[in-house]
Amino acid sequence: MKKFLSALLVICIAFSIVGCSTNDTAENQEKNPTESENSTESPIEAAKEEGNGKYPLTIETYNYKKENIEVTFEEKPKRVVTVYQNCIETLLALGVEDVIVGAAGLDHDVKDEYKEAFDTINYYEKGMTKEEVMALEPDFIISWSSYFGEKKLGDVDFWHDRGINTYIMNNSGIRADRKLEHEYTDILNLGKIFDKEDEAQQIVDEIKAEVAKGKKFAKGKEPVKALVLQSRKDGTFRNYGQDSVGGDLITELGADLVVKESGNVTAEEIASLNPDVIFTVYYSYYEASVEYDDAINRLKDHKGLSSVNAVKKDRIFPIKLGEVYCSGVRTMDGVKTMLKGLYPHEYEGQ
Amino acid sequence: MSMKDNNFIKSPKTIWGLSFILLGILFFSILTAVTVGSANISVEQVYRVIIFQIFGIGNPESLSKGAVHDIVWYIRLPRIVLAMLIGICLSTSGVVMQAIVKNPLADPYILGLSSGASLGATAAILLGIGAKLGGNYVGFCAFIGAFITSIMVMILANIGGRANSVRLLLSGMALNAMCSAFSSFIVYFADDAEGIRDITFWLMGSVAGAKWKHIGLIFPVVILGLTFFATQFRTLNLMLLGDEVAVTLGKDLNRYRTIYLVAVSILVGFSVYSSGMIGFVGLIIPHIVRMFTGTDHKKVVIISSLVGGIFLVWADVLSRVIIKGSELPIGVITSLVGAPFFVYLLAKRNYGFGG
Structure with missing residues (x-):
């Protein structure tokens, strides 16, 4: 029995050494992108002051912990993953279906006027796993807060570390108050991000008029x-x-x-x-x-x-x-x- | 308990060998499991990334970043390693819990741990308690809930007399009922459909949220716990014989029960923290192992932990591939696969719990 236990201990130690060393590399890797991100921060802010609506563009959103964060777009997103009804429909309404590389999570069919555009996008009938999202190599993910839960995509930091921006819809449970105003904000924000401000403004104005x-x-x-x-x-x-x-x-x-x-x-x-x-x-x-x-x-x-x-x-x-x-x-x-x-x-x- | 055909497993020497065979199978399982997933990555690419990460062999340009690297190293491997650790953790806890309460129906969650964890998770999801603690605040609150409940069970069982297995079970039941009532209370008043769905999913258990950070935390705990219980086989054996016999042999089981219960609470608490509640593993793996090895804890503890690890690694693989594009909660798989297998074994073999 003693022999057995000592053998077990040796195995444990061996495992934990491997475990530790792999951890180190993992952390190092996580650090690198953040550092590079920090270094690019100052020019972005400068640019922000200069002109509105141009890239790089900083947008306020949230993380899964319900904290306010800012994401910065260096350019117009080219590979977008968008999950749930309003995330998909808003993009279709803005006419940017060509940048969608993956979509999922519709509760009902998209509205008739978007059907044609919808047929051109890559829709995952049964939802997307974290692996599938990662494999699509997106540069921007739009969804509800619940999609960034620990057991789904994981919190936004993981994606930001890889240079992938995120946007969480304001009324999807990330704020304590759900308001009409936030629907406008989301549409306008997405309009800015995709350089479709006029289209977004028009949608909002129509609703406001009604x-x-x-x-x-x-x-x-x-x-x-x-x-x-x-x-x-x-x-x-x-x-x-x-x-x-x-x-x-x-x-x-x-x-x-x-x-x-x-x-x-x-x-x-x-x-x-x-x-x-x-x-x-x-x-x-x-x-x-x-x-x-x-x-x-x-x-x-x-x-x-x-x-x-x-x-x-x-x-x-x-x-x-x-x-x-x-x-x-x-x-x-x-x-x-x-x-x-x-x-x-x-x-x-x- | 006559199982002549299986006597070979009972001799101490073959137990040794069997552990190593199981360890080999476990290792092989991990290597196979990592090649399976919803994203289309070739087996060769998978191993290249792993070999690069562990031994630093290969081209860092293509192997240290990018989608393939992240999928293999940050999504697949952590969850497989976590599944293994949770399997080890739960089956060991199951063995010990069954001995502590001297009841074959016991599982790691029986003494109020499950409802304590649910209460913690419910409070976290619906009331936002602990949201500032980081991404896995739900797991953290569940850990706290489970731990506090099991400590209260122990205190309750010791009030007005010495705790024995029956008193422990009854205290567990009482606190279970209380925690469930509190949970229902919160659910009713919070009235948040999406939150309630989150809780349901959370309670089914899943290793999808695995991160190396968590594994670094839970790995030492699991190994320490396993090593500790592996050395405690004499006392565990004695527990099955009961307090009266133990006293005549000069051992006070009450003290050991308390120590074991604290250790199990920590183990299960950590597993709840990282993966929610995964049912059935802690209940059936010990039974299945006992059918082959007999009831001596010298063997049951180690063999159960290894079998539990292997079982959960494969359960996780199944949960990822069974429905394309979505992941079933691993708890559903463990019950789905485990239950019929258990029934089969029960019907086929002449089985006793011991004691």
Whole structure:
């Protein structure tokens, strides 16, 4: 037994020596790119002061730890990996599909106007692994914060060390507040990065113009009392409060969001607040989905809610999650759905 | 426990040889596993990178950077080495835990460790606790949760009397229930669909987040733990015989139980930190090994650890290739493959737990 143990120890020591030495090389390698990055920092900053919209270009984003970071683009990204609905659609809307080397993670088909462009990109039906992303040798990765989790791509530093920039969508859970404003920021930022500022500005301006209609319609009237809810299978409800795009939109459109806090809301509360309009959020992974009917019926068929104005006057409107969560260019659709629901006569008569 | 056909494994000398054969298989497994993955890299390229990294042989220009290098050296190899270490860690802990509570159903997580870890992970993901601790803050919180829970189990089991295996199990159950309740409480009030999905995935366990940095941390812990328990086979054997027998032989098992439990908590805590919870390995590997070697811990500890390492390396390979383009959580694979194999062995052999 002694012999055996001593042999085991020898093996362990041998292994740990190999382990240590490999660690050293690994660290050295990680250091080198950072050093070179540091040395290039000063000219970049100088250039930033000189002119706007030109490369090198510095953009604010986040890391997975939810800290503010800056990434610098030496030139227009040429090999882009973009994962999830709004990340893909925004790029297609900006007309830069030719730089996409890999895309994944759509919840629904891309909007009809982008279908043609979408067919030209390399889409991974079953998602991409870290290995596959690495093998594509991208120079820029756009995604939601969750994609940079420890078990997915890993935090952004790993990619930055390899000269690969990252951008995390502002409303994807990286900030405590989800706001309409952030959707604009994302579109404008991506516009800058891909040197498509005019296109980005146009998309944002169009949405802003549509949003402005809301306040115009609401002028001189009592604000419409509205709620954005998600009804669950067990008969409970989740409220989309002020800190969600859905809730923020209600306020921006000149209506009164009756529950400001996000989180659980009981049927009792809904009944006593008596909203005029309820938007009910559904996940539409399939076009004709059961979720759509459920989202309406769970509210309509709720006996306790039968005296609520929205139910009595049949003003319960389904709204796709993709239009109020990390919505990107679909924000427009969200705004339209809400305008129709909140101000049906005004919207028709415009 | 008559297994005549397997007596050859029971003699001390062949145990020696068997360990070395298993070590060889482990080494071979790692070398094979590293060539498998979703990116298309030739076997030759893979080995060139590894040989360059370890021995410095080859052309540094093409082998020290680039996508192929990073895939092999920063993505594949760390996760394979981590899988091996976690396998060693969990099967050793499983053997010891089964002896401590004198129960064949015990696994490394049984004494409140799993729910403690879940509570830690839930608090981290949904409440953002410890987000400043770095990329793996979820793992860190889970480690803290698991460790605190297992210490509390020990304290609880020792209140109002000496801890024995039954008291330990009952305290574990009580704290399990408490931690689960707290977790559910947080989940209900946080109400964050994506966060909840994150937790579910996290709890399934995965070695995808492996980094050399973590391995440098967990490697010495695992080896120290294994060496320690390999020397403790006499006490472990005695534990199966029970407290009464131990007392007549002049040993106070309570003290050893405490020491072992702290050691196991540290081991399992580290594995939770780096890979979440991987079920079934710690439960079945010891049983499978006992079927072949008998119940003497002199053999069971070492052989289980090696078999556990090999098993998890291959489980990780399967998890990477079974569905193209995505990686199944390794915990799903261990149960999927492990359970039927276990049933087969149970049905085929005349098996006893010992004690």
